[in-house]
Amino acid sequence: MKVYSFGWEDAPTLMLLPGTWCHWKGNFERVLPLLEPDFHVLIVSYDGFDETEPETTFPTMEQEVLQIEGYIKAKCGGHLHAAYGCSLGGSFVGLLAARQNIRLDIGILGSSDLDQSTPVKARLMTDLLAPLVYPVVTEGKFKLGLLNRRMEKRMLEQPAYVGAFMQMFGGARPYVSLKSCKNQFYSDLVTPLPDGLDTETEIHVFYALKMGEQYRARYFQHFKNPSIHEQDQQHEELLVCYPEEWAKLVKEICLK
Numbered sequence: 001m002k003v004y005s006f007g008w009e010d011a012p013t014l015m016l017l018p019g020t021w022c023h024w025k026g027n028f029e030r031v032l033p034l035l036e037p038d039f040h041v042l043i044v045s046y047d048g049f050d051e052t053e054p055e056t057t058f059p060t061m062e063q064e065v066l067q068i069e070g071y072i073k074a075k076c077g078g079h080l081h082a083a084y085g086c087s088l089g090g091s092f093v094g095l096l097a098a099r100q101n102i103r104l105d106i107g108i109l110g111s112s113d114l115d116q117s118t119p120v121k122a123r124l125m126t127d128l129l130a131p132l133v134y135p136v137v138t139e140g141k142f143k144l145g146l147l148n149r150r151m152e153k154r155m156l157e158q159p160a161y162v163g164a165f166m167q168m169f170g171g172a173r174p175y176v177s178l179k180s181c182k183n184q185f186y187s188d189l190v191t192p193l194p195d196g197l198d199t200e201t202e203i204h205v206f207y208a209l210k211m212g213e214q215y216r217a218r219y220f221q222h223f224k225n226p227s228i229h230e231q232d233q234q235h236e237e238l239l240v241c242y243p244e245e246w247a248k249l250v251k252e253i254c255l256k
Contacts, residue, residue: 012081017089023170034247048180082106097201122189164240
């Protein structure tokens with residue numbers, strides 16, 4: 001695992017955690033220039049997904065969060081002012097808040113689905129979906145013609161959103177192993193997040209309404225009194241399509 005540092009070290013620290021199978025730079029490069037003037041920005045690059053560490057493999061969510069906590073203790077005195085998790089990254093934000101091994105003032109979940117599943121069902125889903133999507137990670141496109149045609153159709157219907165969302169993956173990354181993708185996807189499904197979390201961490205959720213009402217229920221299931229910021233948008237559309245609005249909201253939350 002690597003952590004990339006930007007901005008002034010004496011500014012409030014904001015840690016950014018990428019989404020499923022995403023490259024750190026593709027995930028956050030649009031918002032980084034908007035954050036640097038106000039924050040000490042730390043961007044996590046998970047094991048198995050960084051080009052400078054091609055020999056690594058993503059282990060489990062629990063093992064990776066241990067590394068994240070270790071970095072925060074060693075480099076930040078065990079304290080983060082805020083952490084933003086994109087999709088799967090929101091699961092890490094929840095785990096950091098729940099485990100209470102470091103001090104986290106503000107946690108923000110970005111359209112995180114917080115899906116949970118039994119090990120058997122999670123393994124079936126992983127073995128089915130990971131090989132289908134894996135070529136997008138390593139080659140930047142689907143291998144199956146049917147999936148490519150569906151993607152082309154979506155691109156014609158929503159070019160800005162689909163194009164920006166694909167950029168989050170970071171282009172062709174042949175160094176990423178299928179095992180890393182499977183481990184990350186499976187582990188996220190089976191790593192439990194406690195219900196009714198009531199900690200000193202102030203929890204905010206960027207809730208994309210077009211994901212469905214069941215996700216609102218999950219946020220209130222896992223967190224006591226989360227602040228819900230509704231957007232009539234799709235999954236992480238605010239981040240990938242409207243970086244200025246996203247950064248403005250993050251600053252309103254973190255610099256109040």
